[in-house]
Amino acid sequence: MNPLSQQLKKLAPSERYWAAIFFIFFCAALLPFGSGPVKTSFYLGILLPAFLFSTRQEYRRLVANHHFHIVLALCGYALVRSAEPSVALGVLKALGCFLALLLGAMKLPIPRLPTVKQAALLFIVALLIYVFANAVHQGMTQQWLPGMRLAPLFGNLNSVIFCADLMVSALVVYSWCCLRMHDYRSLLIANTVVIVSALWLLQSRSALPVWLGSMAVMLACTVSAKERRRVLLYISITLIAIVALTGGALPALLERGDSYRFEIWTNYLASMRDCGTLLGCGWGLAHSFTTQGGIPIMHVHSMYVQHLFWGGIVGLVLLLLTLLPPMIAGVRRAHFAAWALLSGCIALAFDGNDFIAQPNQRWFLAVVPLAFLIAGLAGKTSNSIASGEHP
Numbered sequence: 001m002n003p004l005s006q007q008l009k010k011l012a013p014s015e016r017y018w019a020a021i022f023f024i025f026f027c028a029a030l031l032p033f034g035s036g037p038v039k040t041s042f043y044l045g046i047l048l049p050a051f052l053f054s055t056r057q058e059y060r061r062l063v064a065n066h067h068f069h070i071v072l073a074l075c076g077y078a079l080v081r082s083a084e085p086s087v088a089l090g091v092l093k094a095l096g097c098f099l100a101l102l103l104g105a106m107k108l109p110i111p112r113l114p115t116v117k118q119a120a121l122l123f124i125v126a127l128l129i130y131v132f133a134n135a136v137h138q139g140m141t142q143q144w145l146p147g148m149r150l151a152p153l154f155g156n157l158n159s160v161i162f163c164a165d166l167m168v169s170a171l172v173v174y175s176w177c178c179l180r181m182h183d184y185r186s187l188l189i190a191n192t193v194v195i196v197s198a199l200w201l202l203q204s205r206s207a208l209p210v211w212l213g214s215m216a217v218m219l220a221c222t223v224s225a226k227e228r229r230r231v232l233l234y235i236s237i238t239l240i241a242i243v244a245l246t247g248g249a250l251p252a253l254l255e256r257g258d259s260y261r262f263e264i265w266t267n268y269l270a271s272m273r274d275c276g277t278l279l280g281c282g283w284g285l286a287h288s289f290t291t292q293g294g295i296p297i298m299h300v301h302s303m304y305v306q307h308l309f310w311g312g313i314v315g316l317v318l319l320l321l322t323l324l325p326p327m328i329a330g331v332r333r334a335h336f337a338a339w340a341l342l343s344g345c346i347a348l349a350f351d352g353n354d355f356i357a358q359p360n361q362r363w364f365l366a367v368v369p370l371a372f373l374i375a376g377l378a379g380k381t382s383n384s385i386a387s388g389e390h391p
Contacts, residue, residue, distance in 0.1 A: 011053070012053040013049055013053065013107070015107065015108060015109040016109075017049075018104055018105075018107045018108050019108060019109060021041065021045040021046055021049075021104075022046070022104070022105075022108070023122075024041050024045065025038070025041045025042055025045065025046060026123070026126075026364065027126065028040070028041045028156070029155055029156040029157040029361060029364070030126065030127075030130045030155040030156075030157060031155055031156070032154040032155055034156060035156050035360075037156070038156050038359055039359065042097070042359050046100055046101065046104045047096075047097065047100040049104070050099075050100040050101075050103035050104040050107075051100060051103070053107075054103045054106075058103060058106050058107075058379065061106070061378045061379055062099075062102060062103075062106075062374075062378055064378070065374060065377065065378040067322075067325060067326040067329070067373075067374045067377060067378075068102070068374055068378065070318070070321045070322050070325070071095075071098065071322055071370075071374075072095075073318055073321075074315075074318040074319060074321075074322050074355075074356065075091055075094070075095045075356055077283075077311060077314065077315060077318055078091045078283045078284075078310075078311070078315075078356055079091050079092070079283075081279065081280070081282055081283045081310070081311055081315070082282070082283045082284055083281075083282035083283060083284045083285040084284065086284075087283055087284030090284070090357075090358070091283070091356055093358055094356045094357050094358050095356070097358050097359060098367065098371060101367070101368065101371040102371045102374060102375050102378075103375075105371050105372045105375035105376075105379075106375040106378065106379040108372075108375075111336060111376075113177060113180055113181065114177075114181075116173065116177055116336045117174060117177035117178070117181065120170050120171075120173040120174035120177060120336075121174055121190070123170040124167065124170045124171060124174060124190065124194060127163065127166060127167045127170065128167070128193070128194075128197060130153070130155065130157070130163070131150070131153075131163065131167075131197060131201055131202065132201075134150055134153045134154060135150060135201055137154060138150060138151055146200075149202070149203040150201060150202060150203075156360075156361060157361045157364075158361070159351075159361060160202040160203070160204060161202075161204050161206060161351050162347075162351065162352075162361050162362060162364075162365065163202060163204075164198040164202040164204030164206070164207040165204070165206060165207065165210055165343070165344070165347035165351070165365055166364050166365060167194050167197065167198055167207070168194065168195075168198065168207050168210045168211045168214070168343055168347070169210075169340050169343040169344055169347070169364075169365060169369075170340070171190060171191060171194045171195075171211070172211070172214040172215070172218070172339050172340065172342070172343045173336050173339050173340050174186075174190055175187055175190070175191060175215065175218065176218060176222065176336065176339045177336070178190070179218065179222060179223060179231065180222070180334075182227075184230070184231070184234045187234055187238075188234050188237060188238050188241075191211075191235075191238045192238050192241045192242060192245075195207065195208075195211060195238075195242050195246075196241075196242055196245045196246055198211075199242070199246040200245070200246050206347055206350045206351060209346065209350070210343050210346045210347045211343075213343075213346045214339065214342050214343040214346060215235065217342060218339065219231060219232070219235075221331055222331075259301075260291050260293070260295060260297065261301050261302070261350070263291050263292065264291075264297055264300060264301055264305075265300070265301075265302060265305050267289050267297075268287065268300050268305050268306075268308075268309045269305065269308070269309070271287060271309065272308055272309045272312065275312075276312060277312055277313060278312045278313050278314060279311065279312040279314060279315075280308065280309055280310050280311045280312030280314075280315055281309055281310060282310065283310045283311060283315075284310065284354075285309075285310060287300075287309065299353065300353050301350065301351055301352075301353075302348070302349055302350060302351070302352070302353075303319075303348035303349070303352045303353055303354070303355055303366075304316060304319065304348070304349055306352075306353040306354060307319045307354075307355065319355060322355070322370070323341065323345055323366070323370065326338075326341075326370065326373050326374055326377060327341050327342060327345070327373070329377055330373045330376070330377065333376075333377065335373055335376045335377070337369045337370075337372040337373040337376060338369075338373055340368075340369035340372075341366060341369035341370055341373055343365075344364075344365030344366040344369055345366060347365055348362070348365060348366055352365070355367065
């Protein structure tokens with residue numbers, strides 16, 4: 001080892017640094033200062049140290065990981081099918097950011113179940129504080145009143161939909177920990193508080209299918225037949241409490257219908273067939289139209305439909321291969337990020353668009369969990385964390 005390498009090794013950040021910087025990166029999205037803190041914390045706190053201090057062994061682990069190969073295949077296909085050079089450049093930047101995220105996640109300490117539970121609760125509390133701070137702010141400045149839907153939030157995580165989905169994602173991880181530790185009281189309280197907040201303050205309908213779908217898969221995959229009846233009882237009590245506390249908000253949520261989603265998806269799919277069902281219309285191609293009700297539409301509101309429009313059947317298959325195999329492997333290996341990825345994938349069926357993107361508020365739903373999951377499967381966190389001990 002040459003002297004320069006020895007000096008860099010001495011300067012390498014510790015595991016505590018990586019745990020702290022990832023938390024700072026998340027919290028930066030909640031600050032009322034736009035995207036500046038998010039970019040600074042990621043590029044300076046994660047990207048540069050990840051590339052500077054990663055070892056050859058870590059690179060070899062990634063190169064040998066077949067889940068990472070599929071990510072490369074998806075990005076490569078997006079490059080080949082890019083509609084214009086700026087789109088291709090964006091794909092390359094996104095791939096670099098994802099690689100830095102992977103390398104940084106590989107340096108995290110081995111997660112223990114109690115630690116994961118505490119971290120998930122911390123994220124839930126941070127998001128609840130963020131939501132209630134926005135409610136107070138909007139009540140003082142924008143004539144917002146309880147019962148109304150919050151306007152765009154003041155942080156970089158400004159979408160009420162993505163904020164609600166992220167709360168549910170953290171809740172799903174916390175619920176998984178509670179089930180593993182048989183802490184049913186905490187399971188009931190946390191689920192009631194988060195879902196009531198999502199329906200009453202944020203008024204996000206997508207939070208319900210994300211929550212119900214994730215919990216159904218969790219019950220089927222992780223709860224034994226002996227415990228299933230008891231867990232279903234607690235979930236039933238949670239549902240009764242949610243309906244009792246949010247009954248007044250449910251009619252307003254249902255009145256919004258599908259928010260033109262079926263019309264949007266039908267138009268995108270018809271346009272995709274005109275371009276070519278197999279290869280799609282070209283990656284990054286903008287598409288807009290006006291609904292029958294006269295509403296201009298600029299957003300597809302589904303990551304899967306967007307990838308089908310851009311890349312055809314090939315693009316959608318590559319996306320599903322990017323997400324599903326590591327998720328299944330993570331569930332089998334009892335890795336917490338698999339459950340965050342599951343809830344994010346359900347959420348992005350109703351909202352979002354491009355999976356291959358640089359850091360933004362959608363990253364926390366799928367890109368970050370996938371990076372943590374692949375890093376865990378490829379690195380030192382590849383073993384089960386079902387118990388509270390080191391594997």
